[in-house]
Amino acid sequence: xxxxxxxxxILIKEIRRFTRIWPQTLLPPAITTALYFLxxxxxxxxxxxxxxxxxxxxxxxxxxxxxxVISHSYSNVVSSFYSTKFQRHIEELLVAPxxxxxxxxxxxxxxxxxxxxxxxxxxxxxxxxxxxTILHWDIAAAVFxxxxxxxxxxxFINAVxxxxxxxxxxxxxxxxxxxxxxGGVFYxxxxxxxxxxxxxxxxxxxxxxxxxxxxxxxxxxxxxxxxFAMTGGFIVFLTALSLxxxxxxxxxxx
Amino acid sequence: xxxxxIQNLKKTYNNGFVALKGVDLDVQRxxxxxxxxxxxxxxxxxxxxxxxxxxxxxxxxxxxxxxxDKDTVAAKTCIGVVPQEVNFNQFETSMNVVLNQAGYYGIxxxxxxxxxxxxxxxxxxxxxxxxxxxxxSGGMKRRLMIARAMVHSPRLLILDEPxxxxxxxxxxxxxxxxxxxxKQGTTIILTTHYLEEAESLCRNIAIINNGQIIEKSAMNSLxxxxxxxxxxxxxARPLSAAPIIEGYGIALSTDTVLDVAVPKSHGxxxxxxxxxxxxxxxxxxxxxxxxxEQLFLDLVQ
Numbered sequence: 001x002x003x004x005x006x007x008x009x010i011l012i013k014e015i016r017r018f019t020r021i022w023p024q025t026l027l028p029p030a031i032t033t034a035l036y037f038l039x040x041x042x043x044x045x046x047x048x049x050x051x052x053x054x055x056x057x058x059x060x061x062x063x064x065x066x067x068x069v070i071s072h073s074y075s076n077v078v079s080s081f082y083s084t085k086f087q088r089h090i091e092e093l094l095v096a097p098x099x100x101x102x103x104x105x106x107x108x109x110x111x112x113x114x115x116x117x118x119x120x121x122x123x124x125x126x127x128x129x130x131x132x133t134i135l136h137w138d139i140a141a142a143v144f145x146x147x148x149x150x151x152x153x154x155x156f157i158n159a160v161x162x163x164x165x166x167x168x169x170x171x172x173x174x175x176x177x178x179x180x181x182x183g184g185v186f187y188x189x190x191x192x193x194x195x196x197x198x199x200x201x202x203x204x205x206x207x208x209x210x211x212x213x214x215x216x217x218x219x220x221x222x223x224x225x226x227x228f229a230m231t232g233g234f235i236v237f238l239t240a241l242s243l244x245x246x247x248x249x250x251x252x253x254x
Numbered sequence: 255x256x257x258x259x260i261q262n263l264k265k266t267y268n269n270g271f272v273a274l275k276g277v278d279l280d281v282q283r284x285x286x287x288x289x290x291x292x293x294x295x296x297x298x299x300x301x302x303x304x305x306x307x308x309x310x311x312x313x314x315x316x317x318x319x320x321x322x323d324k325d326t327v328a329a330k331t332c333i334g335v336v337p338q339e340v341n342f343n344q345f346e347t348s349m350n351v352v353l354n355q356a357g358y359y360g361i362x363x364x365x366x367x368x369x370x371x372x373x374x375x376x377x378x379x380x381x382x383x384x385x386x387x388x389x390x391s392g393g394m395k396r397r398l399m400i401a402r403a404m405v406h407s408p409r410l411l412i413l414d415e416p417x418x419x420x421x422x423x424x425x426x427x428x429x430x431x432x433x434x435x436x437k438q439g440t441t442i443i444l445t446t447h448y449l450e451e452a453e454s455l456c457r458n459i460a461i462i463n464n465g466q467i468i469e470k471s472a473m474n475s476l477x478x479x480x481x482x483x484x485x486x487x488x489x490a491r492p493l494s495a496a497p498i499i500e501g502y503g504i505a506l507s508t509d510t511v512l513d514v515a516v517p518k519s520h521g522x523x524x525x526x527x528x529x530x531x532x533x534x535x536x537x538x539x540x541x542x543x544x545x546x547e548q549l550f551l552d553l554v555q
Contacts, residue, residue, distance in 0.1 A: 001327055001331075003360065005362060006358050006360055010358075013346075013350075013354055017345075087342075087343060088341035089341055089342050089343045091307055091335075091337065091341045092354070092355055094305075094307055095335050096359050097327040097359065097360075098358050249309050253307060253309050254267065254302065254307070254308045
């Protein structure tokens with residue numbers, strides 16, 4: 001049987017979903033990040049001066065782009081897959097001969113697509129305020145896609161366990177947003193006092209943001225190899241966990 | 255060849271409720287088969303396991319000879335399921351609901367478009383193809399689920415109370431559609447609470463109660479076991495007491511309506527003759543209840 005047809009059916013359905021509701025999915029990050037660039041980058045940033053030898057505006061652009069990627073790849077999968085469960089049209093997939101890995105790949109790639117599209121929109125907005133050039137395209141692109149993949153997988157697992165719409169907003173609001181803000185989007189870890197530098201290094205998002213920042217402007221607080229290893233490790237772990245949950249039917253079968 | 259073969263199927267839910275206690279069931283190819291049972295008898299669990307929506311505790315299910323555990327893809331490809339409740343994406347158009355399902359079965363786009371058109375036309379929904387599915391009427395939603403279930407040309411179609419909550423006109427038209435699908439060679443398993451529906455459409459029947467199959471036979475042979483028919487007679491002049499006629503159980507429902515239990519061995523001629531002798535004029539006659547309904551109640555009580 002040709003599983004690529006099933007995969008593309010899920011993926012296209014997912015892309016159609018978030019583009020159909022673009023005022024909810026694509027417009028808000030454009031407005032929010034424009035405000036970030038205006039307030040933090042332009043108004044406050046001009047008074048801060050250089051960070052690691054670059055302007056404050058250039059310093060925060062990679063973090064804001066990646067924060068949008070994290071938030072939107074996660075929220076796309078968590079809301080779409082939970083709604084599939086809630087409306088019970090997950091049964092359309094379970095009845096059909098679609099292997100679990102195809103279901104997972106379809107939803108995760110849908111999340112990656114939204115994460116990447118939002119990231120590109122935010123990057124476009126940033127061009128209105130600064131003209132950052134990308135120093136290492138390969139590293140920036142790899143971190144961009146791997147981060148979207150990781151958080152799309154995390155969103156999938158959240159959706160599997162969710163029993164109500166409250167359950168799909170708890171992690172983004174109380175875990176992802178604080179970790180993103182504390183992950184060095186607006187500051188360098190070197191600015192933190194002693195013990196807080198150590199605590200900050202336990203935040204996985206710090207590594208992704210700094211790796212992406214390195215890819216864009218060549219500045220990082222962490223080892224790039226470690227950031228890739230950590231992101232890759234999380235992707236492998238979350239993929240295995242997602243497939244196990246689907247195999248057991250947890251959250252989707254009686 | 256059996257379309258569906260179930261052996262010693264058991265299901266215990268996590269809360270300890272035993273829904274199926276060892277079900278054995280064979281449905282022959284080309285059959286129009288009724289699966290009846292009261293609420294909570296285990297019908298939905300049984301259908302859930304066959305359609306991979308519920309994990310079984312033990313036992314085996316094979317569809318057209320393909321074991322559901324070992325030959326999953328082939329087994330699943332043979333089945334189409336129409337569930338009890340609406341379970342399609344209510345934000346998609348009717349066309350996309352069916353088209354997406356074709357995609358899940360691996361049908362290439364060009365062929366999927368042709369099949370989608372065929373199925374929507376057969377279910378008289380082609381003119382509603384661009385309507386967002388939540389805007390369809392209740393009957394149309396049911397027909398859309400049948401179209402979706404048929405898009406991959408399944409050899410076995412499972413219809414779980416497909417006509418629940420639809421008006422009589424739509425129900426009759428759905429009966430015709432189901433008969434047409436069966437005539438074209440698709441085996442159909444139907445669960446319904448409308449026993450008239452099962453009696454009219456199905457050739458074989460199984461009755462499930464408390465997680466066990468308590469009756470399995472041809473519809474005709476089951477109905478032939480019915481020894482007494484119940485009729486309602488409207489009479490011309492009011493009576494103060496029910497007439498007494500030997501061999502018949504007669505009760506006065508209102509002063510102009512009689513409830514009569516007619517043993518098959520006695521028939522109706524003797525009844526009418528006796529009523530006539532007592533100067534009771536009968537204006538009309540109708541069945542008190544569906545024949546299968548009486549048998550069903552006898553079996554499950």
